[in-house]
Amino acid sequence: MTTLTPAVPRIRSSQRIPFLRLCAVELRKQLDTRAGLWLLVSIAVISAGFIALNLFTAESEFVTWTNLTGAASTGQLLLLPLIGVMAATSEWSARTALTTFVLEPRRTRVNAAKIASASSLGVAMMVVTLGASALANLIGIVWLGGDGSWALDGGVVAGTALALVLLVIQGVAFGLAFLSTPIAIVAYLGLPTVWTVLTLTVESLGEPAQWLDTSVTFTTLMTGEMAADDWPKLLVSVLIWVGIPLAFGLWRTARREP
Template identity: 75%
Template sequence: MRSSASRPQPTGLRPATGGIPFLRLCAVELRKQLDTRAGVWLLVAIALVNCGFIALTLFTADAAALTWTSLSQSASLGQLLLLPLIGVMAATSEWSARTALTTFTLEPRRTRVNLAKLASAGALGLIVMAVAFAVRAVLNLVGIVWQGGDGSWALDWGIVAGSGLALVLLVWQGVAFGLAFLSTPVAIVAYLALPTVWTVLTLTIESLRGPAEWLDVNQTLNVLMMGAMTADDWPRLTVSLVVWLAVPLAFGLWRTARREP
């Protein structure tokens, strides 16, 4: 009589040995960010804010200032401010919606799931940025026809690359804060308030202005977005990202690896 251990298992119950492919995990995490009402409405809010700033530029700026570059810069605030909140929700949704048990049963390697969240959130940021550039190109034509604008198509690619990298880093910071706090409202408040409070303190307390050159992520990312990075700016950016991105991310990965679903 054969023991139960030697009996062949049904195919449907045989445990997977290779794991879920990483690209499939990224696709699933990207779909999660777009499937929720909060995610959809946040993208709608970003679009409305961008359109509002573009309309303000079209109506108030001089004709010579109506270029593809100026429209792109005026509309970047919405996505830089709001898109990282999708990163926050991507990290906290497993725990707030109580889907962690299902997710981590299908893929027990939690750090791998969290890395997929980082990759998909960064990809979503770049997709939104690309779509926004296309929309601004159409509105640049509107500015030429309607307002007699300059309509220049020249772009400062240093600014474009810096803005894209800054957007991805901010989205990753949102994911890091979400993993660290595992609560959507707490993580959003922390993400918005803590760097802002530090920036205000550095502006009001003179003794903090020196350290702020290395520790104020808003200041270092602003230089990156202006496309004005020098050899001295990259170490400052790295240190600020260690404090505001790497540390909360490392803590969040450690915390989610040990928390009960």
């Protein structure tokens, strides 16, 4: 007698979640939390304050679209990277890692989506800054007798936008490396500051600082006057302060239990 073995249906592997959908989900996580929302509000208020300060206190010849944009970017350069920190630590601090990594087991892909969404948020903030600065420049022309120059320095804007994106990625990198929001924020704000202070107080560190201090290389980048020998210095400083913590964070999150 022949025993019939029932056919076992083949289980189809789940379709890969589109990367753009992952980015949209990660961006929503960054904007939907109370901390993220208030941080963005704080950035908007501080940026508006810097615009107003430049508009009402600067000499008329300095009230230009480029200068107003640079003034507004100051608060973003300081605070927007904290969005990156919270984007990286949210899975572990809010205990959503299990859900996230069940839906998308490829953790590096999730982390890449965090980087992409946080970077896109930085670019979007830069675009909004350009619009707000243009409005402020118009106010300066009509009511305050400002110079009102509409000559936008492309090098300054592109350098500032690139510096902002790199700082946001650095925030994500520190978040992934420490996986704790307060520790990552303290490390992100404290370690580069300590290194900068050391380079200013220890004379022998002055030359290495040209290669290892992002406050030096990013400042040069944001002036829009990068020389040929400035690009290697920028690359080295980014590898030290962004690449190393990012690589360690990707390695750590790939092996940590949710």
